[in-house]
Amino acid sequence: MPAPTSPSSKRNPSPPKVTPEKSETLKQLRANVGQLSTSTMRKLEQSLPWYSRLSADERSALGMVAQNGIAAFVTWYERPSSPSWILTDVFGTAPTELTRSISLQKALQLIRIVVEVVEDQVPVIAPEADQPSLREAVLRYSREVAFAAADVYARAAESRGSWDTRLEALIVDAILRGENTDALRSRIAALGWKAQERFTVMVGNSPSEPSASYVSELRRMAGRYAEDALVGIQGDRLILILGGVQDRESAYVKLSEMFAPGPVVYGPEASSLLEASGSAQSAFAGLTAARAWPSAPRPVAADDLLPERVISGDDAARRSLVKNIYRPLLAASNGLVETLGTYLELGHSLEATARELFVHANTVRYRLKRVCDVTGWDPLLPREAFVLQAALVVGRLSAPPKAATERQASRNQA
Template identity: 45%
Template sequence: MSNRPPTAATLRRLERASGALATQAVARMDDELDWFRAMPADQRSWVTLVAQAGIASLVEWCRNPGRPPKLTGEVFGAAPRELVRAVALKQTVDLIKVTVEVLEAHVDSVAEPGDEDALHLAVLQFSREVAFATAHVYASFAENRGAWDARLEALVVDALVRGEQSEELSGRAAALGWAAMTPVVVLVGTTPAVDDPHAAVRRAARSLRSEVLVGVHAEQLVVVLGGQEDLESVAARVAEEFGRGPVVVGPVVDGLGRAGDSAAAALAGWRAARAWPEAPRPVRADALLAERALDGDPLARTALQERVALPLHAAGGEVLETVRAVLASGGNLEASARAIFVHPNTVRYRLKRAAELTGLSATDPRGSWTLQVALALALLDRDRTLWN
């Protein structure tokens, strides 16, 4: 087979036939590739343009065999960048393969007599160059998309930390592949002393099939988890990738649009967690309501009033009196019964009622602590509440 380029006459014939060859290539794609038939009309027209540009670039390359082909701009520049999103790399390889097969099938009819081998060789060499150019386009797109996703992810997490709640936030997350409605929870802890804290967190979350967003704010590592019903298990696994110190889990909310609520609770819990040195890791933000309220978190103070103080007040004086007596006695039920002149079983019954209302046990160290803080704050706020 000769190494000489095709003659000028052959190239002119190829140039004149480029439109028809591109049309035949697209028709063959339509026959052989199911996914191509399902593409929208505008995307199919882009593929036709790319095929025509590829044949035109082959002609120009043959006319100047010493010039390095600029295929990224000449061929793939014929279609918008959105085509890279719409057509996967493997699918693009299939498109190139079909186009090359059509070119090779028509070499004998396009080439001048005696020029067939030269055109065959040119098509073979050019198809290799197109393959390299395709890999470059997709690699560049992946690199740019990765950088863009990282910036977008940082914007989303930063917005949550600042308490922003808007439709734009959900739109940004959707661009990162998040579902519109999915349970979401936010974790806050110390950033680990590693080169890439994002990578380990992502691996841990995705190993449990969870969606994840990661952001670093000074010494704080903020992680958003979603896409799983059992987010508690995911949070426990991801917490292992944080730095030393407490890891606080905000409440689970019903979508990214409300993730700011989870983030606010987790951040407040992280700031107050040092007041509970023995806290589990991770610890729920709601388990730190007392510490958060003492640290000045208005959300925690309101939660203690609504979840603890007011339900006890509404239950009647006997339940509240019993809780106070048990707290004052350090959890001694017999001493509490004597102090309020009732049987110990009555004390037990009233404590059970109080636990049903508040979720807290007056005989449990953490429960009694939270009850004491809630009742103390209620007395301080009684001029502004129903408390009297």
């Protein structure tokens, strides 16, 4: 009864018998390694136009890979073994340089050239009886090297993907903190950011357990509406930084569908990515205050939540109301502040306001239209009237006491 074959003996078979023809072929292969390498380098320059455009260091790295491949083939031909050694014997320390210099497609073109050079020399190197086995060995070896090259590029892509993810997280965090340094500019450039204008930050709730496919899908959708996008997930918050947004209204509505249930707020546009921190701060302040407006649209602009943000203690919202609404109304004069205040205090009644101010109702209409022209907010619409009323409140509180008293006295005299 034959002895059982152990698993280890199957994994490590005994070396094949070396025939006289193969022995002669091995001898010729070893003697012609230098010639094969020289022929390979010459054919690379003649057959691959992109090869001559590489830098000297890049051509040197690729040449080393080709020479290692030929030298390793001799060892492999003597005793074919597991292809795991190919990564070190052929590519050596070149994977990083290789993946930076050329694409996988070009790497496979290089392997094809090496195979062609060796095949062309088969009649010279091997005796006629051993030529078929040598050609077969070249083909098998080229297959192993091609798979090894694909493995090198796959690992490099995974490494780059992980690095890009970490770099993106650092950039998002720096923007949220308002960092404006050379390091941030360098990171943005390294990430390949292309957009130069129209930067906006959207924030909302993130899924409880976001998957890699979810983030990828969000990036793809953002790419349909913006030139560039950064995605950040911080706890239960999802941050989306967009650059070069086209068709903003449609973009915000479609992208809001990718957020988890709850309010979604987008900040005002920033002129550069480094200034997007202001948009992010407004968006986060709006997200905090959004629950005070249950019927708010989804998504909602942070500037549409100015009253709620002021009440929640957002000083930036208070300054915005004073700067963009209250002071322009004061500068416009013509009784706009007094007319608007009276109109709001008297329950939005044109007739009651006209009687209180001793003017015609058409004069009130004209002044209220002027309020809309000056501020962009229409006092005839309830929600926008609420924003204007909040602006009057914070504006009066921010005015010097003497100026406020004088305006009240002037109003009483009128």
